[in-house]
Amino acid sequence: xxxxxxxxxxxxxxxxxxxxxxxxxxxxxxxxxxxxxxxxxxxxxxxxxxxxxxxxxxxxxxxxxxxxxxxxxxxxxxxxxxxxxxxxxxxxxxxxxxxxxxxxxxxxxxxxxxxxxxxxxxxxxxxxxxxxxxxxxxxxxxxxxxxxxxxxxxxxxxxxxxxxxxxxxxxxxxxxxxxxxxxxxxxxxxxxxxxxxxxxxxxxxxxxxxxxxxxxxxxxxxxxxxxxxxxxxxxxxxxxxxxxxxxxxxxxxxxxxxxxxxxxxxxxxxxxxxxxxxxxxxxxxxxxxxxxxxxxxxxxx
Amino acid sequence: xxxxxxxxxxxxxxxxxxxxxxxxxxxxxxxxxxxxxxxxxxxxxxxxxxxxxxxxxxxxxxxxxxxxxxxxxxxxxxxxxxxxxxxxxxxxxxxxxxxxxxxxxxxxxxxxxxxxxxxxxxxxxxxxxxxxxxxxxxxxxxxxxxxxxxxxxxxxxxxxxxxxxxxxxxxxxxxxxxxxxxxxxxxxxxxxxxxxxxxxxxxxxxxxxxxxxxxxxxxxxxxxxxxxxxxxxxxxxxxxxxxxxxxxxxxxxxxxxxxxxxxxxxxxxxxxxxxxxxxxxxxxxxxxxxxxxxxxxxxxxxxxxxxxxxxxxxxxxxxxxxxxxxxxxxxxxxxxxxxxxxxxxxxxxxxxxxxxxxxxxxxxxxxxxxxxxxxxxxxxxxxxxxxxxxxxxxxxxxxxxxxxxxxxxxxxxxxxxx
Numbered sequence: 080x081x082x083x084x085x086x087x088x089x090x091x092x093x094x095x096x097x098x099x100x101x102x103x104x105x106x107x108x109x110x111x112x113x114x115x116x117x118x119x120x121x122x123x124x125x126x127x128x129x130x131x132x133x134x135x136x137x138x139x140x141x142x143x144x145x146x147x148x149x150x151x152x153x154x155x156x157x158x159x160x161x162x163x164x165x166x167x168x169x170x171x172x173x174x175x176x177x178x179x180x181x182x183x184x185x186x187x188x189x190x191x192x193x194x195x196x197x198x199x200x201x202x203x204x205x206x207x208x209x210x211x212x213x214x215x216x217x218x219x220x221x222x223x224x225x226x227x228x229x230x231x232x233x234x235x236x237x238x239x240x241x242x243x244x245x246x247x248x249x250x251x252x253x254x255x256x257x258x259x260x261x262x263x264x265x266x267x268x269x270x271x272x273x274x275x276x277x278x279x280x281x282x283x284x285x286x287x288x289x290x291x292x293x294x295x296x297x298x299x300x301x302x303x304x305x306x307x308x309x310x311x312x313x314x315x316x317x318x319x320x321x322x323x324x325x326x327x328x329x330x331x332x333x334x335x336x337x338x339x340x341x342x343x344x345x346x347x348x349x350x351x352x353x354x355x356x357x358x359x360x361x362x363x364x365x366x367x368x369x370x371x372x373x374x375x376x377x378x379x380x
Numbered sequence: 381x382x383x384x385x386x387x388x389x390x391x392x393x394x395x396x397x398x399x400x401x402x403x404x405x406x407x408x409x410x411x412x413x414x415x416x417x418x419x420x421x422x423x424x425x426x427x428x429x430x431x432x433x434x435x436x437x438x439x440x441x442x443x444x445x446x447x448x449x450x451x452x453x454x455x456x457x458x459x460x461x462x463x464x465x466x467x468x469x470x471x472x473x474x475x476x477x478x479x480x481x482x483x484x485x486x487x488x489x490x491x492x493x494x495x496x497x498x499x500x501x502x503x504x505x506x507x508x509x510x511x512x513x514x515x516x517x518x519x520x521x522x523x524x525x526x527x528x529x530x531x532x533x534x535x536x537x538x539x540x541x542x543x544x545x546x547x548x549x550x551x552x553x554x555x556x557x558x559x560x561x562x563x564x565x566x567x568x569x570x571x572x573x574x575x576x577x578x579x580x581x582x583x584x585x586x587x588x589x590x591x592x593x594x595x596x597x598x599x600x601x602x603x604x605x606x607x608x609x610x611x612x613x614x615x616x617x618x619x620x621x622x623x624x625x626x627x628x629x630x631x632x633x634x635x636x637x638x639x640x641x642x643x644x645x646x647x648x649x650x651x652x653x654x655x656x657x658x659x660x661x662x663x664x665x666x667x668x669x670x671x672x673x674x675x676x677x678x679x680x681x682x683x684x685x686x687x688x689x690x691x692x693x694x695x696x697x698x699x700x701x702x703x704x705x706x707x708x709x710x711x712x713x714x715x716x717x718x719x720x721x722x723x724x725x726x727x728x729x730x731x732x733x734x735x736x737x738x739x740x741x742x743x744x745x746x747x748x749x750x751x752x753x754x755x756x757x758x759x760x761x762x763x764x765x766x767x768x769x770x771x772x773x774x775x776x777x778x779x780x781x782x783x784x785x786x787x788x789x790x791x792x793x794x795x796x797x798x
Contacts, residue, residue: 083633083665084596087388087467096669097628100609104682104723128657129669132622133614216458223457242455243791244481244706246488247780248628249720253789267469269460279384353416 088276095122095264096129097248098227102209102262103129103136105252109209109262110167112198113139115151116327117284118213121273122264123158124282126211137211138165142198144190144329145172146308151327154285169201189332195379199235202259209252209260217269227266233257235378270325274347281343290323290341301334325350389595392471392486392519394510395496400527404496404565405459405472406437411572412587414461437565456486465591480513480739480754481706484794487517488780491595494586495524499532499562503545509739511546515553516702516756516796518773520598522558523589529578530564536580552742554773557593561586599666600775604632604640605693606686607722607768607778612671624655624671625680630722630777631770632688633665634672642678643685643768644695649676667777683724685768693778695766700734700798702772703759705751707785707792713750717792719763721781727764728783734758751793758798772796 085093099122102109111126113119126135139159159166171190174180174197183189202210216223226242228250243251252260265273277284294317295302296309303309305317308331322335323346340349395401409415420435427436459470471486473479487493493514497507514522524546532538539562550558561570562581569575572587584592612624634640638651654661655671664670672686687693705711711730719728735744736757744758751757772779783793 083601084387084599085668086385088384090388090667093628093667093669097609100626100669104610129626130612131655131658131671132616132619132624133612217460220457223459224455239455244485244794245791246485246782246794247777248489249780249782251720251782251784251789251791253718253784253786255789267458267460269462269467271462272467275384 088272088279091265091268091272092125092128092276094248094267095125098250098262098264099126099129099211101228101250101252102211102264105250106209106260108205108207109137109211110140110205110207111135111137112210112212113141113155114213114328115141115148115155115285116213117273117277117288118215118265120158120213120282120284121268121277122211122213123162124280125264127162135162135164138167140167140169140201140205140207140210142169142194142201143171144194145170146190146306146329146331148285148287148304148327148330148333150285150287154283158283167201167205169197171197173197174200189329191329191332192379195235195377199378202235207259208254209262211262211264213265214261214263215268215270215273216266225263225266227263228252229261229263230254231259231261231378235259237261237376237378239376271350274343274350278343278347284343285327287324287327288346289343290321290338290345292319293322293335294318295320295322295335299334302337303332303334304330306330325353386466387595388467388469389492389590389593390469390471390490391492391494391590392473392483392490393494393496394473394483394514395494395506399496399498399506400438400565401472401496402438404494404525404527404563404571405470406439407565407568407571408470408587409459409461410435410437411568412461412463456482463587463591468590479509480704480756483510483513484517484704484706487513487519488776488794490517490519491598492521492523492590492593493519495522497524497526497542497546499526499528499538499542502542503549505740507546508549508742511550511553511555512737512739512742515555516704518554518776518796520556520595521593522555523586524558524560525565525586526560526562527565529562529569530567534562534569534577536578539581559583559589561589600631601665602632603691603693603770603775604634604638604686604688605630605666605722605770605775605778606634606672607724608680608682608684608686609723610682611680621677622673623677623680624673625686626669626671627686627723628669629664629666631666631775632691633663634686634688635663636661639689640674640686641689641692642680643687643692644766645678645684647676647678648689649674649678651675683722685722685724687768693768693770695768697763697766699761699763699767699769701759701761701781701795702756702798703730703751703783703793703795704756705753705793707788707790708753709785709788709790709792710753711751711792712785715785717783718786719761719767719781719783719795721767721769722778724767726767729762730759731762732760734760759795761795769797771798 180193294305323338340346423439457472473482473486563570609627652673736747770778779797781795
């Protein structure tokens with residue numbers, strides 16, 4: 080066989096690096112949206128590759144719900160210090176304190192939806208014209224229609240029915256004052272691709288992705304980590320299980336799965352056998368069939 | 381074969397719900413075990429909600445709220461599946477509304493196009509439109525799936541009749557590699573699994589075909605083209621004189637020591653290093669993203685192109701191109717648009733429309749009226765500075781461009797240089 084071809088992982092990598100370099104060339108003040116999850120870690124890793132020997136030219140921006148896994152924050156701070164990058168934190172707690180948003184009430188209350196206001200406020204305050212995200216099209220049906228370069232109007236909103244056509248590798252990042260872009264360099268990666276690449280490149284990830292003993296509560300049909308933010312209903316109890324997380328987000332809504340995969344190799348093996356989508360354990364997506372689309376239109380990640 | 385070496389194949393599916401396009405994609409995903417339990421459960425619920433039993437495969441491709449409500453596809457959706465042989469990206473394009481614009485978008489990066497024909501109806505206008513776009517966008521491989529064979533008693537004669545119909549009109553187009561497969565997406569015949577219902581068919585199933593099409597030569601490996609995306613200049617002592625040119629190789633192969641011209645200025649130099657993530661490579665090829673340094677200190681910026689001294693692209697201010705109008709605002713007379721071609725950006729004026737294609741009968745009309753959305757025309761364009769380009773036929777990445785309207789910032793047209 081012809082030796083001059085790229086494997087699928089190399090082709091995805093080359094595409095993502097191309098997109099990241101386009102962002103650098105086309106925007107004035109881009110940031111990487113950093114959640115501490117594997118996808119934003121991957122994007123950061125690819126940005127490092129894209130600009131070597133220069134340092135990563137984008138600050139990392141974290142929208143902090145205040146409901147974090149302590150491991151995520153420790154990991155974030157270590158990565159920022161290793162990269163010598165700038166960290167921007169948008170605080171949901173501050174948005175609540177300033178009266179910009181109201182905390183949700185009710186049994187399934189979460190700060191998930193509140194993040195959108197904090198995100199858009201931070202983008203406006205910091206004059207950010209491009210937020211690079213780790214979103215992937217395989218994650219969710221509304222994301223399947225997302226562009227690499229996704230335009231947001233001056234209200235930060237996404238209009239899925241009126242997106243700019245995106246052809247070949249020609250990305251149109253032109254915008255008017257007050258508008259911004261979301262750019263998704265790993266649009267074409269699947270969960271499996273991400274894990275295979277993390278394993279191949281030996282990328283450091285938070286220990287939460289590997290199986291570990293943890294106190295959890297059975298809520299919304301998944302194991303929610305027990306933390307000071309969780310209010311137990313009468314029939315719910317805290318138990319200790321060996322679990323790991325497939326996605327990382329707000330600690331109050333991110334469900335873990337029972338697993339014994341405590342090394343990267345075992346995780347890759349386990350993911351390849353998975354019969355449920357990774358967002359299946361996210362309470363934020365379970366609210367309705369079009370929960371993600373509705374939030375995205377408002378300006379969510 | 382080692383999975384790590386597997387290739388990526390991008391294909392587009394053309395057809396409408398009536399042709400069974402959604403059912404076909406659902407079938408591919410379902411039979412290749414790419415559907416997760418919670419997705420399956422959701423589709424089972426939706427199927428029941430509509431008062432039917434079992435699993436409606438077409439519902440796997442449902443997306444936006446309006447699409448679910450109206451039962452149509454509005455925009456290109458991308459779907460993914462992997463087999464032990466390849467990773468696949470499907471650009472699922474809608475059949476009815478704005479079909480041209482969306483199909484052109486989906487086709488622009490595809491290695492292969494699946495064209496669906498309803499066995500009962502044979503070749504219809506829509507088949508011709510889809511094939512025309514596949515040929516216009518130079519999709520290297522076309523797979524014609526004659527669907528709903530179960531409704532014509534799996535008849536070999538009907539299949540052959542449709543092949544003849546198709547070949548008759550396709551001979552007028554530039555389609556390089558066509559194959560035909562008789563299938564039933566609904567019954568699962570010849571999609572992933574070989575069927576017993578058509579023993580007269582000795583060819584491959586659709587998935588087998590997709591897994592085995594030779595795609596390594598789809599990318600031009602002959603003419604080295606390196607459009608510069610950005611210049612890397614680290615502000616550190618260790619790299620004090622370092623100037624790295626970052627970009628993706630859009631054609632050909634390059635080796636350390638090669639003599640190169642820097643266009644448009646025309647200076648020459650030699651490749652000093654080819655780097656990827658700080659590692660030095662002896663050679664690199666399309667479509668790799670690399671950083672190149674040169675022996676000489678030359679002023680190079682974004683939009684410039686590195687090529688080999690003895691293999692240069694066209695360099696002109698006047699280009700002839702096929703363009704497809706994408707915007708709902710029609711073309712404005714004598715308006716200046718921004719043209720984006722590789723990493724180069726210039727001002728452009730559409731000087732003249734030679735003819736428009738009537739996509740329904742493929743006739744060329746001497747119609748000079750402003751281009752409307754979904755129209756395809758051959759035009760002459762003048763730019764304010766030279767473009768470095770190849771014909772679209774010899775290189776899709778250096779022969780393509782988009783036009784942007786500065787009044788709205790919208791991408792208004794897609795172009796292929798003749």
